[in-house]
Amino acid sequence: MYNHDYGKASGTQGAHCHHELYPYLEGISTNPFEHPNTAKAIANGEIQQHQRALERKVRHDKKMIHYSEKMKDVVGQSHYKDMLSRHRSQLRDVVKNYDFLHRDYSREKIATGLSKKESNRITQKRIDQEAKLNSLKKEFGKAGFPKDMDEYRRVIYNRSDTRALRAHTSGREKGIVEPVIRYTDFIAKSNELNTKLIGLKTKDGRTVESYSQHMIARTFDTKNDESHGNVVRIGNSPDELVNDLKNGTVIEPDKEKLKTCLLKNGKNMMELNMSVQSHM
Known part of the structure; x- marks a missing residue:
């Protein structure tokens, strides 16, 4: 004990030391300390x-x-x-x-409440969101987008609906979604995909964990797919995707976690995040 500065403020039994001393008799005393689990x-x-x-x-x-x-x-x-x-x-x-x-x-x-810095950050984010919504309406027209900021906020407070709204906005900007398709159509289709795809077991013994945002757009028809040379594209319904996943063979081009999966015996090509549940 004296080797550890007993009697000094910085040593054993010094300032803020909470160790306790017990009498010790060799051969009789036992260590009461139990090491925690x-x-x-x-x-x-x-x-x-x-x-x-x-x-x-x-x-x-x-x-x-x-x-x-x-x-x-x-x-x-x-x-x-x-x-x-x-x-x-x-x-x-x-x-x-x-x-x-x-x-x-x-x-x-x-x-x-919020700090001034955080309050200013959120306020600026709201201003940017309103500017973005007005910009989209100006470029593509009011049809298909939230009619005002209250409706917009109701959407962004729901994570799943926000994802569908982003997919719709991205599709309109890329020219792969027809103007008659509304963001609410994307939300409805996203909910259907969530119900029918997430947790689905494929023929190859995998489980679907998630799908890409772009996949929502591919469930709709378009007469002018600007991303593929203005060709007509027939959308793949969620039921068709389910059928291909259950009856086709998934072929992966790489080992990345998120990948484009080709379906042999099916016409679909999609980005899916899958986990392997059994040996194939």
């Missing part, structure tokens, strides 16, 4: 970090509600109130399921 400690730590993440989301939701009220954004208020309710529910479930956790409401409180 490292694996369990790590697992519990990860669960606690999940709780901390939910607390951060709760604080962020409250700040965004305050910001939305300030901007008179009714759609935003409704969205973030729903998110706040969801995250609080998830937080209650986590604390209920693990007895070593406890609810600390002080971690869910906010003293202020």
Whole structure:
């Protein structure tokens, strides 16, 4: 003990040292210290970090509600109130399921709203979004796009709908989507693809995990596909894609995670992210 600076502020039993001393009799005394279960400690730590993440989301939701009220954004208020309710529910479930956790409401409180820097960033993003929407309407006409920013925000607050909107916008810009096709048609088709493709088992023993944004556009007919020399393209329905995946053979040109899959015995070519579930 004296070899570790006992009696000095920087040594054993010094300032902020929490070690305890016990009498020791050789041959009689035992070491009362039990080494903690490292694996369990790590697992519990990860669960606690999940709780901390939910607390951060709760604080962020409250700040965004305050910001939305300030901007008179009714759609935003409704969205973030729903998110706040969801995250609080998830937080209650986590604390209920693990007895070593406890609810600390002080971690869910906010003293202020968004920082000036964050507020300015979000405000500028909203300005850019409105400018982008107006630019698209000016170039392609109002048909097919959200009629105003409230409708636009209702879409972007939904991750799946946002992806479909981006696919529609990209398709219009590339000239592979007809003007009569609306963004709501893309959302409906995206929902159908999600239901019918995600989790689908192929003939080759793979499972479809996701599909490319461009694939949504390929489910629609077009009389002028500008990306392929203004040719007529007949769209592939989700049911046709399901049939080809179940009955065709998937051929991969490379080993990348996201790849273009050719379907032997089928006419389709698509970008799919797949996992192998069995030996082929």
